[in-house]
Amino acid sequence: MIDVVIPLYNCAPFIETTIRSVQHQTVPVRKIIVVNDGSTDGGEKKVAAMAATDERICVLNGPNRGLSAARNLGIQIAKARYLAFLDADDAWEPEKVASQLAVMDKGDFSFSHTGARLMDESGKPMGNVPFPIQTTVAPTFENIRLGIYPVTGSGSSVMVRRELLERAGGFDEKLRFGEDWDMWARLAQFGPAIRLDQPLTWIRVRQSSMQHSLSAEKRALCQLDCRIHVARHWENEPAFLQAHKKEACYDLWAVMRWRLLRPSSLLELYRHLHLHPYAAGRILARHPGDFLHVLGWGCAETVRSILHSPSEAKRLLRRFLAERRRK
Known part of the structure; x- marks a missing residue:
């Protein structure tokens, strides 16, 4: 039913926790596709060791081309009906996949996203990510493309229909900021999105991230x-x-x-x-x-x-x- 794409770039301290959060889902995923985007900190070796005991883990190694290119490479490998993205330093609650599958199967939604919690580099909780909008604002195509409805929880909270992702054309590899918004807007033209208020995604706040720098x-x-x-x-x-x-x-x-x-x-x-x-x-x-x-x-x-x-x-x-x- 679902494949997971994890772009990996220099996240060796976190990648095992990230993958384990996928392995511990209450609904098993079909494939865990880790795209090593030219890491230099040995994270790919940790993934290879985990792959030796879990045949669902697929490792793709390549030069550093950026987040969007890594995700697109994972999309090419994915074959399941649904596709979810997870950044290599983030994590999921065990019921995240099951909750999203339940709502995606009930309606003709282009994608779904969940609420999220923040954690620091050591994994200590820092509070929920607030939805910066009134709940009356619907996740429609018009609202998403205008930015009136921002998709909170980053790419790690999103589950999409793979066929629609292919129709939309994948992530724009020229973008280094806002590639998520660009993708969600193009997806929403094929159908509305849906939000799960439960904070089922963990976003790690790192001082070395681009936005902090x-x-x-x-x-x-x-x-x-x-x-x-x-x-x-x-x-x-x-x-x-x-x-x-x-x-x-x-x-x-x-x-x-x-x-x-x-x-x-x-x-x-x-x-x-x-x-x-x-x-x-x-x-x-x-x-x-x-x-x-x-x-x-x-x-x-x-x-x-x-x-x-x-x-x-x-x-x-x-x-x-x-x-x-x-x-």
Whole structure:
């Protein structure tokens, strides 16, 4: 019924725990496909040792090509009706697969995802991952592609119908940030998703992860670029393009606010969007007035929040100083 794809890159301290969480599922999986993406820490040797006692474990070794390429290689090997992804440092609760299979078989859903808990590098719980949306927001195609409904729990919480994954074309290997969102949006065009509120996925928080290593400005720019990249698939739909522009203004301001003291950097951002290869990017800066409107709106909202709550000014100052120290 289900195959599991685990991309592995330098996660030797965690990979055995990750695989054991799959082996201990209440509903057995067909294959555990571990794609070694050029690891240099010996993690692949631990997987090989586990494969010697579990014929379901399949190890694929190759050069480092990135998360999306590793997942796509695993997808090519998978043959089961359903496919689930699990990052090499994350883990599942024993009933995770059974719970998702139960709901996937009852409806024509393109994919499902679960709630999640966070753990630190030693495996100590750090609390649940909150759903950053109201429960009334449905996981529809429109809401997912606009980012109104973010799929929480990372790729490790998702189970998909394999045939739809193949129709969608696999993960975009050019993306290094936001490849999950891009994939879930393309899948959702074939049918709605469904969320299981139970926290059945464990996400390991590591200080060496890419998101932790980036500055707030760079993370915001990655988020904006990802939104544009997702929207490009449907930028020929005028109504969607306008809805995308409205949502993208929040991401644009998130970049702008870190460049307020660097006018030349703001101008560089304007030119980047004005000359963007995708209409989903150009719509944010067709004219200087478009760009300045977002700048004025963002400044006004920030001032309003500071006047409404003095503690907000302290929070913003602390964050600004923290980011300055990072540089």
